[in-house]
Amino acid sequence: MTNVKEMSVEEKLRALYDLQLIDSRIDEIRNVRGELPLEVQDLEDEVAGLKARNEKLKADLEQIDDQIKAKKNAIEAHKEGIKKYTEQQKNVRNNREFNSLTKEIEFQELEIQLNEKHIKEMKASIEYKKQQVADSQEKLSSKQSHLEHKKAELGDIMAETQKEEEFLTKLSAEYAANIEERLLAAYHRIRSSVRNGLAVVSIERGASAGSFFTIPPQTQVEIAARKKILTDEHSGRILVDNVLAAEEKEKMESIFANI
Structure with a gap:
C-alpha cells in the first residue's frame, strides 16, 4: 500500500483539484494531436x-x-x-x-x-x-x-x-502519489465515465461546472466549509468551491508557465 501522509479534507480537495488541472492539461495536448x-x-x-x-x-x-x-x-x-x-x-x-x-x-x-x-x-x-x-x-x-x-x-x-506532455505526465504521477488510494481510485473511475474527463469541478453560479443542475444552498455551504468530500448527485463529480478552485488554478498556471 502506498505511504501517503495524513491530509486534512481541504488538502485532499486541493490535491485532487491540482491533479485534475494537470490531467486536463495533458488531455488538451492529446486533443491537439487528435486522430x-x-x-x-x-x-x-x-x-x-x-x-x-x-x-x-x-x-x-x-x-x-x-x-x-x-x-x-x-x-x-x-x-x-x-x-x-x-x-x-x-x-x-x-x-x-x-x-x-x-x-x-x-x-x-x-x-x-x-x-x-x-x-x-x-x-x-x-x-x-x-x-x-x-x-x-x-x-x-x-x-x-x-x-x-x-x-x-x-x-x-x-x-x-512532447516536452510539456512528458513533464506533465511525470507531475501527474507525483501528485497522484500523494493522494490516498481510495480517493485516487474514485477519481480515476469518475474521470473515465464523464464527459471531458472532468472528475473534480468547481461550483459556478450555484451549479457544478458544466452542469445546469443547481446545487442546494446548504450543500454549497458544506462544500465551501471543506470539511467533507461531496459529489454532484447528477454527474457523480467531486465538488470544490470556486475560491479554492481559483487559488489552485493560479498556482498550477504558474507551474505550467515555467515548463
Missing part, C-alpha cells in the same frame, strides 16, 4: 499494402513474360517437328506411314495455333496488368505524399508538445 497518430498508422499500413500489391503485379508480369517465351520456344519446336515430318514423308514406303506423318504434322500445326492463341491471351493480360500497375502506382504515390504530409504535421505537433 493524427492513428491516421499516420492507417496510411503507413495502406502504403505497405499498396507496395506489396505492386510487387505482386510486377511479379505476375514477369511470370507471364516467361510463359510467353516458353510458348514461343514451343512454337519453334513444333515448327522444327513439321520440317522433320515433312522430310520424312519424302521417304515413306506406303500410304499408312505417309498418313501417320501427316497426322503428326497436323498435330504440330494445332499445337502452334493453340500456343499462338495463348500468347495472344497472355499479351492482353499483360496490357491489363500494366494498367493495374500504373493505377496502383499512381494511388501509391498519392498515399505516400499524403503520409509524408501527415507525418510532418504530427512531427511538428510532437516537437511542440
